[in-house]
Amino acid sequence: MDLFDYMRETKQEKESPLASRMRPTTLDEVVGQQHIIGKDKLLYRAIKADKLGSLIFYGPPGTGKTTLAKVIANTTSSEFKQINATIAGKKDMEEVVKGAKELLGMYQKKTILFVDEIHRFNKGQQDYLLPYVEDGTITLIGATTENPYFEVNGALISRSSVFELRSLSKDEVKTLIKRAVYDEKKGMGSFSAEIEDDALDFLADVSGGDARNALNAVELGILTTERSADGKIHITLDVASECIQKRVVRYDKTGDNHYDTISAFIKSMRGSDPDAAVYYLAKMLYAGEDIKFIARRIMICASEDVGNADPMALTVAVSAAQAVERIGMPESQIILSQAVTYVASAPKSNSATNAIFSAMERVKNQKTTVPSHLQDAHYKGSQKLGHGIGYKYAHDYPNHYVDQQYLPDEIKDARFYEPGVMGYEKTIKEHLEKLRQE
Numbered sequence: 001m002d003l004f005d006y007m008r009e010t011k012q013e014k015e016s017p018l019a020s021r022m023r024p025t026t027l028d029e030v031v032g033q034q035h036i037i038g039k040d041k042l043l044y045r046a047i048k049a050d051k052l053g054s055l056i057f058y059g060p061p062g063t064g065k066t067t068l069a070k071v072i073a074n075t076t077s078s079e080f081k082q083i084n085a086t087i088a089g090k091k092d093m094e095e096v097v098k099g100a101k102e103l104l105g106m107y108q109k110k111t112i113l114f115v116d117e118i119h120r121f122n123k124g125q126q127d128y129l130l131p132y133v134e135d136g137t138i139t140l141i142g143a144t145t146e147n148p149y150f151e152v153n154g155a156l157i158s159r160s161s162v163f164e165l166r167s168l169s170k171d172e173v174k175t176l177i178k179r180a181v182y183d184e185k186k187g188m189g190s191f192s193a194e195i196e197d198d199a200l201d202f203l204a205d206v207s208g209g210d211a212r213n214a215l216n217a218v219e220l221g222i223l224t225t226e227r228s229a230d231g232k233i234h235i236t237l238d239v240a241s242e243c244i245q246k247r248v249v250r251y252d253k254t255g256d257n258h259y260d261t262i263s264a265f266i267k268s269m270r271g272s273d274p275d276a277a278v279y280y281l282a283k284m285l286y287a288g289e290d291i292k293f294i295a296r297r298i299m300i301c302a303s304e305d306v307g308n309a310d311p312m313a314l315t316v317a318v319s320a321a322q323a324v325e326r327i328g329m330p331e332s333q334i335i336l337s338q339a340v341t342y343v344a345s346a347p348k349s350n351s352a353t354n355a356i357f358s359a360m361e362r363v364k365n366q367k368t369t370v371p372s373h374l375q376d377a378h379y380k381g382s383q384k385l386g387h388g389i390g391y392k393y394a395h396d397y398p399n400h401y402v403d404q405q406y407l408p409d410e411i412k413d414a415r416f417y418e419p420g421v422m423g424y425e426k427t428i429k430e431h432l433e434k435l436r437q438e
Contacts, residue, residue: 018219019212021186022179023067025074031211032172033064036163043163050076052112054133054140056148056157059165062210065143068165069114072141078110079103085120093128100138111138118142119151126153133159167209174204176211180218181235193222193233199240206244208290217244261287266297270305274344281340282333291332295321298339302346309349309423316342347423355417362416368408401435 024030027037027047037044046052052072057065073080081096100111113129115121132138133156140160144151148162168176180187181195195203195218207214221235221243228234265280284294295317302317320339324332377388392402405412419429 018180019215023070027071031175032168033165047072047075054160056160056162057143058148060167061145062212063165063167065165069141078112080112082114085115085117097132113138114141116143119144119146126156130155168211170204173207173214174200177203177214177218180215188222191222191233195235198237199235202237203240266301269301269344272344274341277340277344278337281336285333291324294336295324298343302343304353305348306346307349307352308428309347309425313343313346349420349422349425351418351420359416368410
């Protein structure tokens with residue numbers, strides 16, 4: 001690197017966004033994701049030992065997928081190449097592969113290829129990489145916000161370790177925000193800025209675990225706020241709200257805050273009060289709550305609290321969640337209102353919830369064996385072992401039902417699902433009682 005290259009890179013570093021400048025260069029600087037990079041975890045040990053296989057990082061935006069790739073780039077002795085699947089083509093990959101072959105052949109030096117947004121590659125592009133991953137020409141690190149088991153070539157998945165990154169906690173985001181405001185080397189410390197506690201709490205809260213979102217707001221606030229009489233830049237709640245483009249709902253002194261509103265919203269749906277539920281929905285929407293988060297809460301309530309009393313509730317909730325992802329605001333407020341009022345007004349039952357918890361507890365605490373007549377009888381030699389013998393095919397009998405033991409012998413008389421008497425579940429209850437009497 002000559003002097004001009006150095007000066008150009010230094011200038012780019014200074015002018016790059018705060019979120020980029022704050023990106024950790026070592027594992028010890030990374031905030032969050034301790035479930036995969038804690039000092040006793042496999043990924044931590046592999047990075048430290050520079051013994052990485054192919055990896056897929058999967059998680060929401062701003063959780064550190066690219067950050068971990070950059071940390072690997074700083075610690076590995078391998079050649080590190082990066083491409084973005086949104087703009088890269090086959091030619092870019094061919095150049096990487098060609099260089100990787102030369103390095104491996106001439107210097108026995110490995111190449112790590114980091115593909116950001118790997119789910120954007122089509123099947124043909126992913127297939128192109130496969131043989132070079134298989135023969136060790138390149139070590140692949142892919143980053144994706146989508147479920148890799150649906151969006152990434154199954155053959156690539158089978159040759160990679162998949163690590164799921166989680167949204168950062170509120171405290172972790174606060175740590176990053178304070179580091180950004182006061183760190184003079186990488187952050188905005190030279191600006192003599194201060195962030196007020198309520199602004200810090202607000203940004204950490206509404207960022208939704210997305211560190212990049214929070215840091216972008218901090219940078220915008222510091223760069224656009226005039227200095228006060230004391231010579232400092234003060235990031236107040238109003239400044240923070242404006243910079244992250246989320247409204248601050250002014251809560252009263254009874255302790256009604258962000259989490260209380262969400263709690264009240266869920267309890268109002270569960271309690272069959274559509275008026276209260278839609279009010280809290282409006283309150284969250286006004287405050288800029290993530291519509292996908294709201295939709296997830298409605299889906300959970302539809303299954304957990306309505307269940308089979310009205311099976312359509314889950315269908316309505318899932319359809320609403322899909323619709324808000326495709327449509328966005330402001331129209332999504334109508335879709336969410338429809339789902340909320342439906343779920344809140346539906347008859348309620350938590351019998352399905354109780355059933356799985358009860359069954360799970362039994363599975364944890366008691367070993368059982370599948371009855372032989374229910375065991376798979378299709379593989380060679382299975383009938384000699386008695387598998388499938390004596391099984392009664394329900395459709396061969398009147399009303400498509402035959403009295404037969406399905407539970408293991410050890411718990412043959414157990415009852416896990418006890419239908420309630422509300423809505424459609426009353427019909428289910430009567431149907432099961434009739435069958436059991438036959």
